[in-house]
Amino acid sequence: MAEEKKLFKVTIDNITIEVEPGTSILNAARMIGGDVAPPAMCYYSKLKGSGGKCRTCLVEVAAGSTADPRPMPKLVASCRTNVMDGMVVKNITSERVIDARNGVVEFLLINHPLDCPICDQAGECHLQDLSYEHGKEGTRYEFGRRTFHKHDLGPYIQLHMTRCILCYRCVFTADQLTNKRVHGVLDRGDHSEIATYIEKSLDNDFIGNVIDVCPVGALTDKTFRFKNRVWFLKPVDAHRDCPKCKGHVTLWYRGDEVFRVTARKDQWGEVEDWICNECRFEKKKTSDWVIDGPTNVNRHSVISQGQYLGLKMPTEVMPEVMGGRQPRLLMDIHSVSEVNRKDIDLSKIEGPAHSTDFEKPRPNGQQAIDNNQ
Amino acid sequence: MQSLTSRARPVERKPMTFVERLYLWNIWKGMMITFRHIFKRKATISFPEQKRPFSPVFRGLHILNRDEEGRERCTACGLCAVACPAEAITMEAAERLPGEEHLYREEKYAAKYEINMLRCIFCGLCEEACPKDAIYLSETFAPSNYQRKGLIYGKPDLLIPDPKENPEEYRKALGNRAKKQEAN
Numbered sequence: 001m002a003e004e005k006k007l008f009k010v011t012i013d014n015i016t017i018e019v020e021p022g023t024s025i026l027n028a029a030r031m032i033g034g035d036v037a038p039p040a041m042c043y044y045s046k047l048k049g050s051g052g053k054c055r056t057c058l059v060e061v062a063a064g065s066t067a068d069p070r071p072m073p074k075l076v077a078s079c080r081t082n083v084m085d086g087m088v089v090k091n092i093t094s095e096r097v098i099d100a101r102n103g104v105v106e107f108l109l110i111n112h113p114l115d116c117p118i119c120d121q122a123g124e125c126h127l128q129d130l131s132y133e134h135g136k137e138g139t140r141y142e143f144g145r146r147t148f149h150k151h152d153l154g155p156y157i158q159l160h161m162t163r164c165i166l167c168y169r170c171v172f173t174a175d176q177l178t179n180k181r182v183h184g185v186l187d188r189g190d191h192s193e194i195a196t197y198i199e200k201s202l203d204n205d206f207i208g209n210v211i212d213v214c215p216v217g218a219l220t221d222k223t224f225r226f227k228n229r230v231w232f233l234k235p236v237d238a239h240r241d242c243p244k245c246k247g248h249v250t251l252w253y254r255g256d257e258v259f260r261v262t263a264r265k266d267q268w269g270e271v272e273d274w275i276c277n278e279c280r281f282e283k284k285k286t287s288d289w290v291i292d293g294p295t296n297v298n299r300h301s302v303i304s305q306g307q308y309l310g311l312k313m314p315t316e317v318m319p320e321v322m323g324g325r326q327p328r329l330l331m332d333i334h335s336v337s338e339v340n341r342k343d344i345d346l347s348k349i350e351g352p353a354h355s356t357d358f359e360k361p362r363p364n365g366q367q368a369i370d371n372n373q
Numbered sequence: 374m375q376s377l378t379s380r381a382r383p384v385e386r387k388p389m390t391f392v393e394r395l396y397l398w399n400i401w402k403g404m405m406i407t408f409r410h411i412f413k414r415k416a417t418i419s420f421p422e423q424k425r426p427f428s429p430v431f432r433g434l435h436i437l438n439r440d441e442e443g444r445e446r447c448t449a450c451g452l453c454a455v456a457c458p459a460e461a462i463t464m465e466a467a468e469r470l471p472g473e474e475h476l477y478r479e480e481k482y483a484a485k486y487e488i489n490m491l492r493c494i495f496c497g498l499c500e501e502a503c504p505k506d507a508i509y510l511s512e513t514f515a516p517s518n519y520q521r522k523g524l525i526y527g528k529p530d531l532l533i534p535d536p537k538e539n540p541e542e543y544r545k546a547l548g549n550r551a552k553k554q555e556a557n
Contacts, residue, residue: 117450117504118481226466226481229451305455329521336522339463339485352468358484 008085012036012059013093025078025089026057030268037268038091039101039130041108041215042167043079044270050172051079054165055104056130060097063088075100098134105134111146111190112216113162121217123230123302126269127165148193153183154203155350156222156281157211161193164218170194170210177274178204194218205244208280212263212271223281224252224260226352231302233259235295240288244276250295251286255340257347258284264295284347427548432497433514435488435526436533436546438507440478443535446507449483453499453508461492462499479505488531490516490524512548 007018012029013036019028027045029037038059043051051057057079061072066086075097078089091097109131116122148161171184171194185192210219233252240247252260261280263271283289297304318327334342341362349357418425438446449466467484469477476482497510518524534542 115479117448117452118479122450226449226468228466229455231455232451302455306460331521333489333525336525337463337487338527339465339487346465352481353465353484354467354470355473355484356470358465358467 006085008083008087010083010085010087010089012089013091019083021082023083024051025059025061025076025081025083025087026051028083029059029078029089029091033267035092038078039126039133040079040268041126041130041165042169044169044172044213045268046270046274047169047172047176047213050167050169052077053167054108056101056108058097058100058104060090060094061087062090062094102134102136105131106136106140108165109135109139110141111162112165113145115163119160119163119217120220120225120230121163121214124269125217126215146190153219154207156208156277158220158222158225159194160218160220163216164194165216166192166194167215169213169215170219173210173213174204174207177206177209180204205276205278206274208277209263209271209274211280212265215269221260221262221280222351223284227259227346228254231305233303234307235297235303237264237292237295238289239292240279240283240290242276242279245279246273247275247279248273249275249279249289251289251291254347256286257345258286258289259347260284267298427512431512431514432495432500432510433512434490434510434516435493435499435531436509436511437486437528437531438509439533439536439543441536442475443537444474444476444478445482445532446478446505447483447486448479448481448505448507449486450504452502452504456498456502458496458498459492459494461489461494463487463489483528486528486531488526490526491521511546513546 005020008021008023009016009018010025010028011017012025012032015032015036017028017032019031026038026040026043038057040051040057041054043054043057055077057077058075059078060075061081063069063071064087065084067084069086078091083089108127112127116125116128119125122128145162151159151161153159166185168185174183183194185194187193208221211221214220230252233254236251236253238249238251240249248264249261250264251258252262261275261283263273263275263280266272294307294309297307318330319325334340343362344358344360346353346357440446449464451464454460454462454464463485464483464487465485466481469480469482495510499508500510516524533546536543
């Protein structure tokens with residue numbers, strides 16, 4: 001008979017939960033869920049050794065354990081501190097934690113450019129959410145933000161080093177998912193940056209996952225670059241038989257076009273399964289996939305805008321009333337609109353669209369409707 | 374039934390006399406009101422020649438703004454479209470090519486930008502949402518067209534004239550807002 005494992009009793013924000021020894025405070029709080037879970041910018045449960053860099057998950061330990069109930073003198077990083085039996089943790093109930101977190105966000109934003117209108121991550125950016133909750137409106141920083149020369153990370157991944165918050169998640173991803181890591185953090189302190197050594201491009205079957213792992217817009221999908229804002233796309237769960245990965249993904253649709261493919265994410269914004277580059281970058285047709293149904297999007301996320309669940313379309317009564325004839329003065333918006341033209345398929349353009357991609361003249365057939373009026 | 378107020382009075386249903394049926398007194402009374410108004414200040418203006426001053430918060434047709442160098446300010450961030458309650462705004466973004474820096478202010482710009490004026494309710498939420506000062510509701514109003522397709526406004530209809538090439542037209546398009554900008 002196996003000996004019964006002793007469970008540790010831990011109280012987080014006055015909610016008591018029993019967890020196994022060796023669980024971090026952050027994971028214990030995530031088991032409770034909701035607002036009790038501290039935000040995390042660098043910790044990633046699927047990556048070994050991640051965490052302890054960003055300090056956004058700071059919590060106050062009011063009592064160390066039953067054996068030694070003294071409080072810890074400083075705030076601790078909850079992703080790197082394991083629970084003890086009888087530990088009392090204060091997260092959102094502690095003034096000190098809220099204050100410290102506001103300070104951390106201010107520090108993270110010191111060098112982060114405010115180019116959210118341009119950034120493709122906007123709408124699903126963890127730093128955006130975090131600063132929305134904790135940030136100040138203005139900045140007290142008077143000096144220039146650090147800038148970097150552009151590095152090329154291969155044909156699929158766009159690196160914006162200025163947006164990086166040095167969470168090291170992508171480095172761990174490359175280390176643990178791929179056989180040979182060719183990128184890492186170069187230099188020290190304020191100069192440190194994510195880069196490939198001597199401009200070596202990343203080519204590995206799973207390297208695309210660094211895009212999903214990045215909490216900010218530092219690593220983005222080049223095939224999706226500037227194509228559309230994430231909140232105008234419809235996320236749909238899909239799968240396919242992939243020899244390399246599990247093939248469970250989220251497709252991001254606009255109309256019938258698949259604009260991008262990402263891994264499925266759980267409620268903490270972490271990927272459920274890693275997906276390979278072929279699934280992510282090359283399979284952008286509906287026929288490649290088996291659709292599982294619309295992705296559940298958090299109601300508070302901007303991505304949920306315009307997604308009318310359980311929508312019942314009204315039946316078209318016009319032809320019925322008019323004896324099978326279509327009304328002559330009905331305007332088809334696609335015959336007039338320059339946006340979302342049928343003959344320009346943005347999802348098939350590699351990389352961002354340019355002014356040259358829109359220069360195609362309209363086929364004549366589409367204008368025929370106007371002559372009737 | 375007891376009346377609710379003391380002011381209630383039963384309607385007189387007495388038949389009118391012959392003099393009353395001529396309505397002379399009533400017509401004269403009505404005409405006096407008309408004559409009196411001839412000498413009063415007119416409530417209307419002759420519109421196309423004369424124009425009323427606009428309220429500073431007037432919300433007319435949209436303009437897409439340019440910066441002082443004549444570059445388009447819009448970066449196609451989509452905030453106006455997501456703020457739009459009528460879902461009238463659509464756009465497609467593109468990356469700026471080298472050599473196009475004099476046309477577009479930022480790395481990304483709106484290659485296509487369209488407002489469906491048939492749907493627009495002129496609420497001004499797009500103006501409020503814009504982080505780049507790119508869209509304004511101007512003082513032009515009452516768009517009219519013979520066909521509905523003419524009310525789908527694209528970028529050529531919306532863009533403000535270039536302040537460098539055509540400063541006069543630019544000033545005119547800005548309207549009262551130009552004065553506001555000078556004050557800042």
